[in-house]
Amino acid sequence: MFNIGTVIGFEIKRTLKKKSFWIGALSVPALLIGVVFIIWLSNKSASETSDQFKNERYSLVVLDESERVNPALLSQFGAQTVENKQKGIDQVESGTTDAFFYYPNDVAENPVEAYAKDTGMFENSKYQAVAEMLLEESVAATVNPADREVLRGNVAYETTTYRDGEEYNPLLHMIAPGIFLVLFYFLIAMFGSQMLTSTTEEKENRVIEMLLTTIEAKSLIVGKIIALILLAFIQALVVILPILVLYLLFKDQLNFSLPVELSAIPIDGERMALGALIFIGSYGLFTGLLVAIGAAVPTAKEANGFLGVVFMLLFAPLYAVSLIISSPDSLAVQILSYFPLTAPIPLLLRNAAGTLPLSEGLVAAAILAVCAVIAMWVAIRLFRYGAIEYSNRLSFKTLFK
Amino acid sequence: MTKAQPSPLVEVKDFSMKFGKTTVIDSLNFEIMKGETFGLLGSNGSGKTTTIRALLGIYKPTEGKLYIENKAYTVDSDVTLGYLPEERGLYRNESVLDVMIYFGTLKRMRPNEAKEWSLNYLKRVGLFDKANVKIDKLSGGQQQKVQLGVTIMNHPKLLILDEPTKGFDPVNRRLLMDIIEERQADGATVVLVTHHMEEVEKLCDRLILLKDGSAAAYGTVEQVRAAHNNKSLDDIFVDVYGHHALQGGEQHV
Numbered sequence: 034m035f036n037i038g039t040v041i042g043f044e045i046k047r048t049l050k051k052k053s054f055w056i057g058a059l060s061v062p063a064l065l066i067g068v069v070f071i072i073w074l075s076n077k078s079a080s081e082t083s084d085q086f087k088n089e090r091y092s093l094v095v096l097d098e099s100e101r102v103n104p105a106l107l108s109q110f111g112a113q114t115v116e117n118k119q120k121g122i123d124q125v126e127s128g129t130t131d132a133f134f135y136y137p138n139d140v141a142e143n144p145v146e147a148y149a150k151d152t153g154m155f156e157n158s159k160y161q162a163v164a165e166m167l168l169e170e171s172v173a174a175t176v177n178p179a180d181r182e183v184l185r186g187n188v189a190y191e192t193t194t195y196r197d198g199e200e201y202n203p204l205l206h207m208i209a210p211g212i213f214l215v216l217f218y219f220l221i222a223m224f225g226s227q228m229l230t231s232t233t234e235e236k237e238n239r240v241i242e243m244l245l246t247t248i249e250a251k252s253l254i255v256g257k258i259i260a261l262i263l264l265a266f267i268q269a270l271v272v273i274l275p276i277l278v279l280y281l282l283f284k285d286q287l288n289f290s291l292p293v294e295l296s297a298i299p300i301d302g303e304r305m306a307l308g309a310l311i312f313i314g315s316y317g318l319f320t321g322l323l324v325a326i327g328a329a330v331p332t333a334k335e336a337n338g339f340l341g342v343v344f345m346l347l348f349a350p351l352y353a354v355s356l357i358i359s360s361p362d363s364l365a366v367q368i369l370s371y372f373p374l375t376a377p378i379p380l381l382l383r384n385a386a387g388t389l390p391l392s393e394g395l396v397a398a399a400i401l402a403v404c405a406v407i408a409m410w411v412a413i414r415l416f417r418y419g420a421i422e423y424s425n426r427l428s429f430k431t432l433f434k
Numbered sequence: 435m436t437k438a439q440p441s442p443l444v445e446v447k448d449f450s451m452k453f454g455k456t457t458v459i460d461s462l463n464f465e466i467m468k469g470e471t472f473g474l475l476g477s478n479g480s481g482k483t484t485t486i487r488a489l490l491g492i493y494k495p496t497e498g499k500l501y502i503e504n505k506a507y508t509v510d511s512d513v514t515l516g517y518l519p520e521e522r523g524l525y526r527n528e529s530v531l532d533v534m535i536y537f538g539t540l541k542r543m544r545p546n547e548a549k550e551w552s553l554n555y556l557k558r559v560g561l562f563d564k565a566n567v568k569i570d571k572l573s574g575g576q577q578q579k580v581q582l583g584v585t586i587m588n589h590p591k592l593l594i595l596d597e598p599t600k601g602f603d604p605v606n607r608r609l610l611m612d613i614i615e616e617r618q619a620d621g622a623t624v625v626l627v628t629h630h631m632e633e634v635e636k637l638c639d640r641l642i643l644l645k646d647g648s649a650a651a652y653g654t655v656e657q658v659r660a661a662h663n664n665k666s667l668d669d670i671f672v673d674v675y676g677h678h679a680l681q682g683g684e685q686h687v
Binding site: 234 | 491508509519527532540
């Protein structure tokens with residue numbers, strides 16, 4: 034395994050020099066920051082507009098059959114009352130008043146109606162805002178503050194559950210082992226294509242023979258795989274660091290706090306170890322598979338054609354997430370968990386959710402590990418003996434000759 | 435020209451190679467002595483490249499043994515090897531210097547040593563100002579110079595050149611000849627895989643002529659010529675293969 038370090042250094046250096054790497058890496062935080070900024074701007078604007086509309090004054094007539102709207106509030110707003118609904122509508126139509134609100138007898142059954150002068154698509158919402166505010170404030174004033182908060186849904190609820198006599202929060206317990214699922218998804222999604230084409234470049238550039246007389250195929254492939262893993266971590270840092278820096282710099286202004294304290298996240302040693310085993314087996318299997326495909330075909334273009342098929346098998350279980358979590362013992366979930374090409378996501382998800390028994394997890398991880406070794410063996414053999422078939426796709430039979 | 439030494443550096447014994455049902459090499463035997471320049475000759479499809487690939491461990495022989503310094507070649511072997519394959523290329527999207535340093539380091543040079551050697555070489559071949567230029571921005575001739583540099587950068591004691599002048603312009607052909615002569619003077623063993631007889635006649639001490647995977651002639655240039663009524667190597671080649679071989683009508687193996 035001589036020279037692996039040289040391969041890793043070369044692969045990392047050349048990838049870091051590519052614009053596409055930085056565009057790919059920086060686009061994620063840039064996109065996130067952009068989305069967060071737009072949401073913040075939009076919320077701020079909506080809130081300001083709502084406050085502005087609530088406080089906006091315009092000529093208003095009201096018919097309150099519900100008798101729930103406080104007359105003092107109406108006079109504070111400068112609203113007049115009318116005797117019947119049609120009269121109010123007529124006043125708006127004739128332009129003698131800007132708006133007319135009709136509160137029906139039973140507001141729980143019938144809608145509150147607002148008739149008003151058009152002021153544009155967005156500004157028209159000021160009528161509903163004021164109609165709502167008048168009714169809500171009037172009713173709220175009739176109950177005590179605690180009841181008011183209950184009715185407004187401003188009550189916090191806390192549930193404490195127990196497992197084996199100890200406090201247990203399933204969601205909180207998912208976080209630490211769930212990291213393996215996120216990591217796996219991130220690595221394959223970001224680097225799948227690169228894994229697939231990692232050996233086609235040597236083939237397309239005709240450097241294989243010179244390489245194979247200076248370095249073992251195994252060392253070259255392992256070096257490339259390690260470089261891909263390190264690059265994934267570098268990319269993860271590039272994604273996380275700016276977000277972390279921005280969070281630390283602007284957390285007060287953003288009024289944002291993490292939903293859970295990091296120190297409160299429980300670490301279940303058994304599930305973490307099982308997650309790590311499944312992750313390693315899964316990553317090894319898919320890396321071997323993608324590198325093998327790359328070594329078997331003559332060009333990167335042809336190799337990329339296979340990527341969709343591999344991704345389809347791998348990510349198809351995402352469509353059955355609720356089934357995987359709610360019915361982990363069902364036949365479909367068992368098949369998805371034991372079939373190596375679909376297994377990573379169901380296994381990592383079930384392990385995170387705590388529905389993967391240790392014995393089942395170990396068997397599945399062993400299957401993945403065996404398949405990973407086979408895939409690596411195939412990849413190295415294909416690269417070793419197939420790489421100099423420059424223009425031809427390698428036949429499966431060649432492997433065993 | 436360096437005289438052939440008595441001890442063999444390369445030994446090929448009963449070497450056979452089959453691809454499927456096709457026998458490409460059939461019980462081939464020959465030796466290459468230390469310090470000599472050896473010609474591995476034959477028309478397209480005669481098994482020259484297959485023999486070299488098997489010698490360098492790229493192909494696994496169906497039968498027989500191919501040894502360099504008494505053992506099968508692996509990348510961990512002590513022998514310093516320079517190999518210019520018939521199929522040539524470099525990492526096109528990397529700079530000249532990066533590629534040279536990478537191969538130099540793979541060939542066990544220290545990165546600084548590889549860098550220094552590369553810059554000196556680039557200066558020698560007039561490409562110093564292209565050191566940081568991507569390979570694919572170089573002309574075909576300039577790429578050939580870089581490829582030659584990569585081949586010889588570890589001062590190889592065994593230099594194997596497969597169809598070395600294939601596609602080379604006259605300037606690079608001259609450079610190649612200079613390099614071969616330098617390596618010869620340095621006591622290196624040079625193997626020329628070719629079907630250009632003038633190169634063999636000029637450079638080689640001994641040769642083997644392959645036909646259909648077997649040796650049609652083997653020995654010193656003089657011995658081979660003597661065995662064929664002192665004809666030129668060109669004429670011997672035509673005698674062995676017939677006129678159609680000169681037109682390059684056969685398939686590559």
